[in-house]
Amino acid sequence: MQPSPEQITQALSRVIDPELRKPVTELGMVRGVEIEGHHAAVTIALTVPGCPLRHSFEEQVQRELTALPGIDSVSLAFDVMSPEEKAALTTRLRGGISQRTKGISLDRSTRVIAIASGKGGVGKSTLSANLAAAFATLGHRTGVLDADVYGHSIPHMLGVHQRPVVVDRMIVPPVRNELKLMSIGFFLDDNAPVMWRGPMLHKALEQFLSDVHWGELDTLLVDMPPGTGDVSISLGQLLPRAEAVVVTTPQPAAQQVAVRAAQMAEKTNMRLVGAVENMSYLVGSGDELFGAGGGEALAREIGVPLLAQVPLDPALREAADRGEPLVWEQPEAEVSRAIRDLAEAIARTQREEGLGITKPLPLAGART
Ligand SMILES: Nc1ncnc2c1ncn2[C@@H]1O[C@H](COP(=O)(O)OP(=O)(O)OP(=O)(O)O)[C@@H](O)[C@H]1O
Ligand SMILES: [Mg+2]
Helix, strand or coil, X not given: CCCCHHHHHHHHCCCECCCCCCECCCCCCEEEEEEECCEEEEEEEECCCCCCCXXXXXXXXXXXXXXXXXXXXXXXXXXXXXXXXXXXXXXXXXXXXXXXXXXXXXXXXXXXXEXXXXXXXXXXXXXXXXXXXXHHHCCCCEEEEECCCCCCCHHHHCCCCCCCEEECCEEECCEECCEEEEEXXXXXXXXXXXXXXXXXXXXXXXXXXXXXXXXXXXXXXXXXXXXXXXXXXXXXXXXXCCEXXXXXXXXXXXXXXXXXXXXXXXXXXXXXXXXXXXXXEECCXXXXXXXXXXXXXXXXXXXXXEEEEEEECHHHHHHHHCCCCHHHHCCCCHHHHHHHHHHHHHHHHHHHHHCCCCCCCHHXXXXX
């Protein structure tokens, strides 16, 4: 008995491109299928030669086709799409719109959460990476955008080593589990920091953001560069509807941080949804190494809730250095739980908005 052409097509429609998240049949990637006796020989056209995710295709094609009646061995060969095929694919993925849009192309329903701070070294990148992992665990379709042009650390923290695939001007974010990642750092060469100043900056950011194909996302986390410089302002304009979570440490210098956070929100047009205190106390001993009260004071000052107090845990840094979000590696660790609670608290702020209990922008009362 041999499977029918319909059965083969149906089986292949369960083979999903891990980055584009769509069936290979829908993406026009199936070049050919030949059945000889009990053997199926499949050819798939990839977007780039040497695609790092070949093994995922191999595993899926093997699994889906050997499940068919009469097939007990499968071989898979790869080909590469022609420029015309790539152009057609890009158009299809953009929903028939072949024109490029200005700024980020995201669904209206995608929530953009910027992780920001008044100063450097407070743990923005660590929290962005682990929050993204936490949102993915909660079942959100999650992306993380490393927008810190001065030091892009997220790819390393998430252990993503493959570079984005570029298909006919469309940049496809690499994935780790269910998480999509894009870093401006992927496109910087050593001299690039120059580009991030002056008039080229906005153009470059705009082009970069509009070329990234995020697909369908519930939540996009953005690791912001510190401060209120040109990059932040451009990002604010190019990430419309973004909301900001402000990270601080427990030192009671909240007022200064608050002023900067409020300025940042005002200049970038972001709604502040909450504050987070990071490094609040040392796990285990509970020692308040960096003082206390900073998070509370900041939240009060800018008129938003304090969403979480995240403890200091050396394991968080060690895991990040190894490219493992601790939230995945040790989900029961106290700091992992705190970050998961933070993700839930952020998700709840959306629900409140849906019920019409939105907070007014706190900017009016913020001192500048
Ligand atoms: N809760 C925590 N427990 C232990 N270590 C932490 C914690 N939060 C951050 N760190 C560590 O503190 C250092 C600074 O964190 P991170 O790089 O995330 O800060 P940042 O705000 O992104 O800094 P920058 O402004 O330089 O981008 C890192 O070594 C990180 O591993
Ligand atoms: Mg950082």
